[in-house]
Amino acid sequence: MKIIKCRDLGFNCDFMATGSAAEADGVKQKMMDHILEKHLPEKEMSDEDIEDIASRIEILLSRGCGCGAL
Numbered sequence: 440m441k442i443i444k445c446r447d448l449g450f451n452c453d454f455m456a457t458g459s460a461a462e463a464d465g466v467k468q469k470m471m472d473h474i475l476e477k478h479l480p481e482k483e484m485s486d487e488d489i490e491d492i493a494s495r496i497e498i499l500l501s502r503g504c505g506c507g508a509l
C-alpha cells in the first residue's frame with residue numbers, strides 16, 4: 440500500500456493519494472495532478488519547484504511501505 444499526503448509535501452491540505460505498491464506510478468501521477476490543479480495557481484510555482492515536489496514524491500513513495508523491505 441502506497442500513500443502520500445499533500446501535507447507531507449508542505450501544503451496545508453488534507454488530500455491523500457493512495458494505491459497498491461504496484462500502482463506507485465499511478466499514486467505519483469494522482470498526487471502531481473492534484474498539485475498542478477489545486478496548488479499551482481495558489482503558489483505560483485516554478486518548473487524547478489514542480490521538479491522538487493516530484494522528486495520528494497518519489498522519495499516518499501520509495502520508503503516506508505510497512506513491508507519491512509526498506
Ligand SMILES: [Zn+2]
Pocket residue numbers: 445450452453454473474477478
Ligand atoms: Zn493538496
